[in-house]
Amino acid sequence: MTSEVPAALRRLWRLPESSRLGRPATLDVDVIIAAAVKIADRDGLGGVTIPKVAKSLGFTGMSLYRHVGSKDELLTLMADAAMGTPPDLDTGDWRQGLRAWALAQREVFRRRPWLTRVPTSGPPSGPHGIAWLEAGLAILSRTRLDWAHKVGILSLLNGYVVHSVRQHSELAEGRAEGQGQAEAERDYGRALARLVDPGRFPETARLFASAAFENAPPDTADLDFSLGLELILDGVAARI
Structure with a gap:
């Protein structure tokens, strides 16, 4: 019975609610989520507030609480909607399938x-x-x-994708305006090479003395992601 399902889950799965709530015909959960996602796409997650979403729809914040229980619930609804459905993935080869699953999620998050x-x-x-x-x-x-x-592997992969995309995004935001990733890595390597004491940090000093940062490719995000992903898949292969 739908009455036994918590209200937040009923809204997440769009189960029918009682008409006694007196909802305006022009406002429902899907309309609210679409407006909130639009704001997030434009202004980032920090730009999403109940009053701002309500104002974009021509309603008061209290009107939204008839359909969305809280700001946290709104974020949950937004995240599920924004993820969309996964593409058709090959299930014949587990490694190829998991790689495609992770890359498909990465595309959504990027x-x-x-x-x-x-x-x-x-x-x-x-x-x-x-x-x-x-x-x-x-x-x-x-x-x-x-x-x-199985659940642990999928959770690990999802967490890796989320962290990878977030880290890359934050590094890009932290770079000087107009500075590319390769330039930032070269500057980082040169600065730390001067600061790191070989007597105290011998292996790290060897790293900064190498050509690893000096010869960084224009965009290492894909290479870094692939390396980590394949290491995780190697672990899955060993367990299988």
């Missing part, structure tokens, strides 16, 4: 980096989150791993 800043309040619970979980489980279904391992 398009909407504000998603990486939405607080995680629990495991996937919305229809889109469950769709991504289902896609990952389908990829792992031909392995002999138990449920704990």
Whole structure:
């Protein structure tokens, strides 16, 4: 019975609510989420507030609380909607499938980096989150791993993708205006080479004395991401 489902989950899954709430016909959960996502895409997650979303729709903040229980619930609704559904992924080869699953999530997060800043309040619970979980489980279904391992692997991969995209975004924001990644890495390497004492930090000093930073490619984000991803998949392969 839908009455046994918590109100927040009913709204997340768009289950019908009682008409006694007296909702205006022009305002519902989907309209609110679309407006909130639009603001986040334009201004980032920090730009999303209940009053701002309400104002963009021509309503008061109190009107939104008839449909969204809190700011935290709004963020959960936004995140699930913004993730969308996963693409069709090959489930014949687990490694190829998991790689594609991670890359597909990365594409979503890079398009909407504000998603990486939405607080995680629990495991996937919305229809889109469950769709991504289902896609990952389908990829792992031909392995002999138990449920704990399957869920743990998907959680690890998702966390890696989120952290990678967020870190890259924050590093870009922290660079001087007009400064590219390669230039920033060269400046970093040259500065630290002067500061790091070989007697105290011998291995780190060797790193900064090498050509690792001096010869950094224009954009290492893809290379760094692929390296980490393959290391995780190597671990999965060993466990399988």
